[in-house]
Amino acid sequence: MTDDELIWRIAGGSGDGIDSTSQNFAKALMRSGLNVFTHRHYPSRIRGGHTYVEIRAKDEPVKSRGDNYNFLLALGDSFARNPQDEAYYGNEEIKPLSENLDELREGGVIVYDSGLLDASEIENFDERVEENDWHVYDLDLRGLAKEHGREVMRNTAGVGATAALLDMDLEHIEGLMSDAMSGDVLEANLEILEEAYESVNEDYEHTHDIRVPTGTQDEEQVLVSGSHGIAYGSLDEGCRFISGYPMTPWTDVFTIMTQHLPDMGGISEQVEDEIAAASLAIGASHAGAKAMSGSSGGGFALMSEPLGLAEITETPIVLVEAMRAGPSTGMPTKPEQGDLEHVLYTSQGDSNRVVFAPGDPAECYEQTRKAFEIAYEYQIPAIVLYDQKLSGGHQTVPEEVFDEEPNPDIGSVVTEQDLEDAVQEAGRFKRYMYDDEEGSGLGGVSRRSIPGQKGGNFLASGNEHNEVGHISEDADNRTIQMNRRMGKLDAIRDELAENADHQPVYGPEDAEYGILSFGSTKGVIEEAVDRLNDDGHSVKAMNVSDIMPFPKDEVTQFLEDVDESLVVEMNASAQFRRHVQGQLGRFGEKLYSLLKYDGNPFEPEEVVSGFESRLGGDADLSQYNVRIESATGD
Amino acid sequence: MSAFNAIGEEREIDRDEFTPEIEPQATWCPGCGDFGVLKALKQAMPEVGRTPEETLLVTGIGCSGKLSSYFQSYGFHSIHGRSLPVARAAKMANPDLEVIAAGGDGDGYGIGGNHFMHTARENHDMTYIVFDNEIFGLTKGQTSPTSPKGHKSKTQPHGSAKQPIRPLSLALTSGASYVARTAAVNPNQAKEILTEAMEHDGFAHVDFLTQCPTWNKDAKQYVPYIDVQDSDDYDFDITDRGEASEMMQEAEDALYEGEVLTGRFYHDEDRPSYQQEKQATGDMPEEPLAERYFDDDYEWERSYDLLDRHK
Ligand SMILES: Cc1ncc(C[n+]2csc(CCOP(=O)(O)OP(=O)(O)O)c2C)c(N)n1
Ligand code: SF4
Numbered sequence: 001m002t003d004d005e006l007i008w009r010i011a012g013g014s015g016d017g018i019d020s021t022s023q024n025f026a027k028a029l030m031r032s033g034l035n036v037f038t039h040r041h042y043p044s045r046i047r048g049g050h051t052y053v054e055i056r057a058k059d060e061p062v063k064s065r066g067d068n069y070n071f072l073l074a075l076g077d078s079f080a081r082n083p084q085d086e087a088y089y090g091n092e093e094i095k096p097l098s099e100n101l102d103e104l105r106e107g108g109v110i111v112y113d114s115g116l117l118d119a120s121e122i123e124n125f126d127e128r129v130e131e132n133d134w135h136v137y138d139l140d141l142r143g144l145a146k147e148h149g150r151e152v153m154r155n156t157a158g159v160g161a162t163a164a165l166l167d168m169d170l171e172h173i174e175g176l177m178s179d180a181m182s183g184d185v186l187e188a189n190l191e192i193l194e195e196a197y198e199s200v201n202e203d204y205e206h207t208h209d210i211r212v213p214t215g216t217q218d219e220e221q222v223l224v225s226g227s228h229g230i231a232y233g234s235l236d237e238g239c240r241f242i243s244g245y246p247m248t249p250w251t252d253v254f255t256i257m258t259q260h261l262p263d264m265g266g267i268s269e270q271v272e273d274e275i276a277a278a279s280l281a282i283g284a285s286h287a288g289a290k291a292m293s294g295s296s297g298g299g300f301a302l303m304s305e306p307l308g309l310a311e312i313t314e315t316p317i318v319l320v321e322a323m324r325a326g327p328s329t330g331m332p333t334k335p336e337q338g339d340l341e342h343v344l345y346t347s348q349g350d351s352n353r354v355v356f357a358p359g360d361p362a363e364c365y366e367q368t369r370k371a372f373e374i375a376y377e378y379q380i381p382a383i384v385l386y387d388q389k390l391s392g393g394h395q396t397v398p399e400e401v402f403d404e405e406p407n408p409d410i411g412s413v414v415t416e417q418d419l420e421d422a423v424q425e426a427g428r429f430k431r432y433m434y435d436d437e438e439g440s441g442l443g444g445v446s447r448r449s450i451p452g453q454k455g456g457n458f459l460a461s462g463n464e465h466n467e468v469g470h471i472s473e474d475a476d477n478r479t480i481q482m483n484r485r486m487g488k489l490d491a492i493r494d495e496l497a498e499n500a501d502h503q504p505v506y507g508p509e510d511a512e513y514g515i516l517s518f519g520s521t522k523g524v525i526e527e528a529v530d531r532l533n534d535d536g537h538s539v540k541a542m543n544v545s546d547i548m549p550f551p552k553d554e555v556t557q558f559l560e561d562v563d564e565s566l567v568v569e570m571n572a573s574a575q576f577r578r579h580v581q582g583q584l585g586r587f588g589e590k591l592y593s594l595l596k597y598d599g600n601p602f603e604p605e606e607v608v609s610g611f612e613s614r615l616g617g618d619a620d621l622s623q624y625n626v627r628i629e630s631a632t633g634d
Numbered sequence: 635m636s637a638f639n640a641i642g643e644e645r646e647i648d649r650d651e652f653t654p655e656i657e658p659q660a661t662w663c664p665g666c667g668d669f670g671v672l673k674a675l676k677q678a679m680p681e682v683g684r685t686p687e688e689t690l691l692v693t694g695i696g697c698s699g700k701l702s703s704y705f706q707s708y709g710f711h712s713i714h715g716r717s718l719p720v721a722r723a724a725k726m727a728n729p730d731l732e733v734i735a736a737g738g739d740g741d742g743y744g745i746g747g748n749h750f751m752h753t754a755r756e757n758h759d760m761t762y763i764v765f766d767n768e769i770f771g772l773t774k775g776q777t778s779p780t781s782p783k784g785h786k787s788k789t790q791p792h793g794s795a796k797q798p799i800r801p802l803s804l805a806l807t808s809g810a811s812y813v814a815r816t817a818a819v820n821p822n823q824a825k826e827i828l829t830e831a832m833e834h835d836g837f838a839h840v841d842f843l844t845q846c847p848t849w850n851k852d853a854k855q856y857v858p859y860i861d862v863q864d865s866d867d868y869d870f871d872i873t874d875r876g877e878a879s880e881m882m883q884e885a886e887d888a889l890y891e892g893e894v895l896t897g898r899f900y901h902d903e904d905r906p907s908y909q910q911e912k913q914a915t916g917d918m919p920e921e922p923l924a925e926r927y928f929d930d931d932y933e934w935e936r937s938y939d940l941l942d943r944h945k
Pocket of ligand 1: 695696697698699714737738739740741742765767769770771772773778
């Protein structure tokens with residue numbers, strides 16, 4: 001790959017400010033007119049444990065992490081300082097340097113803190129440096145920071161050194177620092193930053209040719225994660241109630257919402273468990289608020305029964321499922337797309353829910369808004385399914401994506417006037433009405449009343465019920481109510497299909513081959529498609545985000561047009577491919593899977609190689625943790 | 635005009651308004667204590683002065699959970715053990731509603747035990763009625779958390795090895811600000827206690843002794859009760875946690891010895907409700923959240939104004 005891009009990796013210990021330092025650096029790159037994509041790698045430990053953040057910056061749009069990276073800033077940290085920890089975890093001090101060498105590109109740059117790290121502890125370090133033509137700068141960053149009385153500011157020294165080595169202006173970095181801090185702290189940071197910058201410029205000759213790319217992006221951009229997209233989409237839909245229980249990575253959305261809700265006149269509740277969390281959302285929605293909850297795998301499992309309750313009582317709620325690797329507690333900080341079937345089929349009875357799987361932060365925003373709209377209009381639970389990669393990974397998004405009007409509409413709810421003329425039965429409002437055209441006009445939806453509305457009293461019951469909500473096991477009523485509830489999915493499918501850019505296809509329209517995916521693999525696949533077409537292949541891609549109801553027509557069209565299609569997903573059992581086949585009832589012979597489930601998201605080259613190997617090319621997959629699985633036939 | 639125009643309506647309220655045209659006999663067995671709860675609740679409503687439409691009754695699953703079917707108000711018949719989380723969120727979304735939660739001892743102290751503890755702790759302004767028949771009724775007579783030690787059932791053929799739960803003490807230590815026990819055999823006291831519980835500004839827990847003639851023939855719920863407030867033998871200060879706690883222990887021990895002590899055990903009128911606490915910290919709006927969606931003039935803030943931090 002060419003180096004028209006910077007992929008900067010900052011490595012150190014968990015809990016050592018790697019996150020905030022990288023956030024600022026990413027923003028500085030964005031402010032200089034570049035597009036940015038971040039990838040966060042961290043272990044399930046609070047302190048210590050090797051962690052890194054990777055920032056990819058380019059002038060062109062960046063949609064995914066890159067293949068490997070080209071600039072390492074290795075900071076020492078306060079890893080296992082106490083002897084007990086050391087006995088348990090081993091000495092990890094050298095890890096920021098040692099752990100990251102395998103993925104550093106040829107010709108790449110290494111800056112490491114010689115105040116804390118000793119390269120001679122790494123086997124064959126010098127040979128590897130020479131072999132790979134790496135350019136190594138050992139700087140006593142800790143010493144420099146210490147001179148200014150603050151050892152922890154060695155991160156700042158590292159950023160200063162980075163800027164010098166990349167011929168990057170300090171302007172934006174300084175601007176960000178003064179936005180974030182003040183007083184002595186700011187002053188010390190600025191001094192350290194400048195001193196590191198100058199001393200590197202004076203003392204070192206730049207032997208490498210990696211520079212910060214020139215940014216020409218002039219539209220206003222913001223750096224946001226998928227979790228911000230979801231949280232902001234909810235707020236703009238008038239969601240003012242959230243209940244949750246912490247679980248990585250769902251906690252991201254929960255925290256962002258909690259940060260804003262009190263100021264916006266909303267309510268956030270941390271509760272005793274996830275069964276309660278989902279039940280609270282149901283209670284709040286029943287009483288007339290726009291409400292959401294969510295969790296990750298294990299917590300979502302606990303929501304199974306309340307989810308069904310929302311379905312049968314037709315109480316609108318939005319649930320977020322932020323996937324991480326399973327089964328069970330799995331790998332808390334690693335992404336996977338293994339909860340697809342869990343989300344589709346959990347809870348008893350016939351499934352009757354809506355599932356969206358956005359592919360990037362902008363889609364997170366748009367589809368969360370859609371989820372609320374659909375949930376409240378059709379009185380059905382809607383789930384936004386995404387994963388750890390999208391949850392914490394930040395990306396530049398045009399500011400105008402968020403420049404939308406709020407939509408606090410509460411959906412298909414009766415007014416007082418409606419209730420005056422409403423049909424009552426046994427003194428109760430026919431909330432689950434099916435015998436009147438008007439009431440069930442919208443794909444089986446009968447309008448609901450809210451407690452406190454005069455003339456609207458009814459019973460919402462998790463048992464099958466008649467039109468006023470009373471428990472009923474009458475066979476005819478059961479059939480009609482089931483048909484009415486299940487029928488909503490067809491109406492929703494039609495409504496979603498009206499959207500102009502519904503399930504867009506990426507790449508040449510008449511391509512011979514297809515790549516099918518869902519959710520967070522969107523960007524990486526688009527990048528792979530570009531490369532494949534540049535290399536003379538003929539490929540197009542579709543990232544499906546309407547998981548349920550499934551866009552049968554669009555996907556059928558896509559698959560009919562290609563000779564065969566690779567289905568790329570981050571799980572071991574090809575759940576999405578099974579879903580596609582199940583929904584369409586055909587194409588078994590055309591679908592091949594490319595699977596990855598090692599805890600790391602796909603890199604573009606893995607998709608390219610996967611594709612080429614499937615086509616009988618000579619691509620070697622043995623260096624990657626990916627697997628090709630052939631079609632099963634119809 | 636308010637979107638919720640049934641709320642705060644001032645008028646004579648008749649207990650018959652709470653009777654839907656559907657008969658409890660449909661599911662409850664003859665002689666079931668659940669009839670007593672229904673009756674007492676209907677009698678209490680006019681005293682409290684709340685209309686059916688400003689009342690939300692959330693129930694769990696069990697024979698007891700059917701209460702919402704036979705009580706005419708807004709109702710939510712939820713899932714086993716989860717009435718409290720549904721109810722308390724409804725109360726938060728619209729604090730002007732009269733919110734009541736109800737369910738059985740299996741529902742409330744077994745599967746829903748965690749929610750019981752936490753709802754009491756938070757002191758939500760609501761009333762929680764537990765139909766305590768010391769048995770699982772609906773699933774045909776299995777041992778429940780309040781069944782006495784040694785109780786034999788199909789699932790405990792050799793007799794239960796467990797001590798029964800102590801609902802009153804549990805409510806108190808969890809943080810409920812009103813705790814009482816009453817019995818279906820004592821309709822007058824039941825009505826008074828339910829009235830007081832609903833009028834109380836905080837979490838009011840009422841352990842309601844009901845008989846299950848079908849599955850629990852030897853329960854003590856038929857035994858004449860003693861009202862601890864009416865009896866000179868039981869003099870204690872119901873606003874004092876320590877004294878209340880001792881009295882509860884005594885009542886809980888006595889129950890399985892065949893002596894049924896009922897009445898009010900604890901009443902703290904000073905402790906702010908959760909709604910008040912949360913409003914005081916700025917975490918909850920003063921106006922009911924639910925009202926806002928019906929207010930055309932409300933200016934909704936949007937996320938665009940939050941974007942500065944991402945630049
Ligand atoms: C999650 C779940 N587990 C089990 C059941 C089955 N179930 C229904 S009611 C009940 C027990 C009811 O006992 P109790 O709460 O004491 O109420 P009662 O019927 O005695 O009024 C059980 C176990 C269920 N509906 N849901
Ligand atoms: S089984 Fe017991 S609790 Fe249930 S209705 Fe019959 S008597 Fe009442």
